Amino acid sequence: MAEASKAYSIFSLVRNSLNYHQNWQRAWRNPQPKQDYEVVIVGGGGHGLATAYYLAKECGIRDVAVVEKGWLGGGNTGRNTTIVRSNYLWDESAALYEHAMKLWEGLSNELNYNVMFSQRGLLHLAHSVHDMQEIGRRGNAIYLNGIDSEFVTPQQVKEMVPFINLECRYPIHGALLQKRGGTARHDAVAWGYARAADNLGVDIIQNCEVTGFQIEENTVKGVETTRGRIGAKKVGCVVAGHCSILAEMAGFRLPIESFPLQALVSEPVKPILDCVVMSGAIHAYISQSDKGELVIGAGSDSYTSYSQRGGFDVIEHTVGPILELYPIFSRLKMLRQWGGVVDVTVDRSPLISKTPVNNLFFNCGWGTGGFKATPGSGHVFAHSIKSGDMHPIADPFSINRFNTGALIDEGAAAAVAH
Amino acid sequence: MLLIRCPWCGFRDQSEFQAQGEAHITRPEDPYQLDEEQWGQYLFFRKNPKGVHYERWVHVHGCRRWFNVVRNTMTDDILATYRPEEPIPVLSDEETNQPT
Numbered sequence: 001m002a003e004a005s006k007a008y009s010i011f012s013l014v015r016n017s018l019n020y021h022q023n024w025q026r027a028w029r030n031p032q033p034k035q036d037y038e039v040v041i042v043g044g045g046g047h048g049l050a051t052a053y054y055l056a057k058e059c060g061i062r063d064v065a066v067v068e069k070g071w072l073g074g075g076n077t078g079r080n081t082t083i084v085r086s087n088y089l090w091d092e093s094a095a096l097y098e099h100a101m102k103l104w105e106g107l108s109n110e111l112n113y114n115v116m117f118s119q120r121g122l123l124h125l126a127h128s129v130h131d132m133q134e135i136g137r138r139g140n141a142i143y144l145n146g147i148d149s150e151f152v153t154p155q156q157v158k159e160m161v162p163f164i165n166l167e168c169r170y171p172i173h174g175a176l177l178q179k180r181g182g183t184a185r186h187d188a189v190a191w192g193y194a195r196a197a198d199n200l201g202v203d204i205i206q207n208c209e210v211t212g213f214q215i216e217e218n219t220v221k222g223v224e225t226t227r228g229r230i231g232a233k234k235v236g237c238v239v240a241g242h243c244s245i246l247a248e249m250a251g252f253r254l255p256i257e258s259f260p261l262q263a264l265v266s267e268p269v270k271p272i273l274d275c276v277v278m279s280g281a282i283h284a285y286i287s288q289s290d291k292g293e294l295v296i297g298a299g300s301d302s303y304t305s306y307s308q309r310g311g312f313d314v315i316e317h318t319v320g321p322i323l324e325l326y327p328i329f330s331r332l333k334m335l336r337q338w339g340g341v342v343d344v345t346v347d348r349s350p351l352i353s354k355t356p357v358n359n360l361f362f363n364c365g366w367g368t369g370g371f372k373a374t375p376g377s378g379h380v381f382a383h384s385i386k387s388g389d390m391h392p393i394a395d396p397f398s399i400n401r402f403n404t405g406a407l408i409d410e411g412a413a414a415a416v417a418h
Numbered sequence: 419m420l421l422i423r424c425p426w427c428g429f430r431d432q433s434e435f436q437a438q439g440e441a442h443i444t445r446p447e448d449p450y451q452l453d454e455e456q457w458g459q460y461l462f463f464r465k466n467p468k469g470v471h472y473e474r475w476v477h478v479h480g481c482r483r484w485f486n487v488v489r490n491t492m493t494d495d496i497l498a499t500y501r502p503e504e505p506i507p508v509l510s511d512e513e514t515n516q517p518t
Contacts, residue, residue: 242468244464244465244466244467244468245468253459253463253464253465253466254463254464254466255458255462255463255464256464256466257439257440257464257466258466258491302436302437303420303437303473303489304437304439304466304471304473304491305491305494306468306491306492307491307492307493307494309494311419311420311432312419313419313432313433345462346461346462402458402461402462402463403454403455403457403458403459404454404458405454405458
């Protein structure tokens with residue numbers, strides 16, 4: 001991918017260290033927008049940048065602009081808890097998230113950028129007979145789809161996480177383990193895709209907010225932005241938190257509501273937790289970053305909001321169970337807490353779809369768990385934009401499913417928290 | 419956390435309530451006359467505005483009655499609460515134009 005002179009390698013590291021790291025090249029350009037592009041991608045988060053990268057790399061479309069209202073990866077890409085897994089119940093979801101997982105497994109090499117993808121294993125705890133039945137059903141469905149998943153006993157959980165409290169208010173009856181699951185560095189994913197896309201000729205235009213669409217005869221012709229009009233033959237909207245706003249600009253509605261979702265990180269401590277532990281039943285997700293911080297994901301608030309702030313009760317409902325499960329963490333101080341806006345569909349599956357406007361495509365509605373899908377989402381969306389027909393993996397995620405009734409109900413399947 | 423005025427009980431903590439989504443969506447008179455598109459619109463498609471939102475809440479850990487709330491989704495300021503049978507409050511520009 002990268003030109004030999006620009007590629008990161010042990011040699012470039014040695015060469016630049018001799019210069020006290022003062023001569024590293026910029027990771028991507030900062031171009032002025034052109035008047036017209038073949039494809040404009042709205043949204044410079046992980047999914048949007050991945051879309052642009054695969055358009056340039058695999059679809060032969062290099063006349064691409066990514067317009068971003070803030071800075072790269074400054075939205076939900078930089079706010080999530082970095083968990084990657086593909087243990088979903090339904091075939092459609094399994095195909096999508098496993099497609100992403102396979103791309104994750106070679107991503108650092110492909111992008112010549114260390115995305116710090118770590119397949120450290122992911123435990124999904126079961127706290128009741130119902131939870132055991134749920135992981136039994138889902139684990140077997142995942143297994144039938146050829147994706148790794150194992151049932152583990154409370155004793156095996158204890159071996160993986162020695163300080164876990166098995167006999168607490170939320171007793172652990174068992175767990176579902178995906179060994180290939182884990183974490184990745186979220187910022188690096190955005191930066192790696194941005195650098196690789198830029199290298200292939202994609203213009204990444206930051207501080208450029210879309211304020212409207214130019215639509216003639218029900219066909220999109222370009223976008224209006226705070227930096228002027230940008231023409232495009234095709235437009236792909238890959239936004240989180242504001243897809244309903246963009247849809248309204250284009251004149252249609254989405255089956256989406258936007259909710260606050262919060263996360264928090266502790267002060268950094270020495271390595272103690274070397275896998276991801278999640279519990280859908282009590283909305284407690286925890287892993288340890290390479291910096292040593294414990295990264296904790298909470299549930300979403302019950303009311304819609306764009307305030308990027310959630311209620312304190314939600315934090316309490318997350319931290320309480322975490323301290324029940326891991327009493328050892330009771331003295332840790334929390335360093336930061338933040339909220340993001342997540343676009344949630346009724347069936348908790350994303351929209352990767354054509355829209356009522358010709359040549360305008362939407363990839364949104366990833367709800368509380370889009371980060372894990374970043375490479376796969378960008379890949380299938382790029383191929384869909386290129387051909388004009390949805391990629392077979394993306395096809396079931398059409399907006400139209402809310403009219404036909406062919407929902408992909410991961411909400412009821414409880415594979416995800418919400 | 420929000421402080422919400424239940425039209426029956428007065429101001430109570432948000433933890434007593436549940437949000438139940440967009441208000442004033444009327445069930446179609448005769449669902450059998452609708453096509454897939456119209457039925458889907460009724461069931462799933464929402465305004466989801468950034469700004470003034472008319473929504474339903476239920477006082478689930480209190481009087482268990484339903485009511486409507488007008489809230490600014492950018493600031494979470496609650497602009498009005500009213501009973502289901504009461505008319506939709508008309509808010510002045512000043513009231514709805516909350517600082518962001």
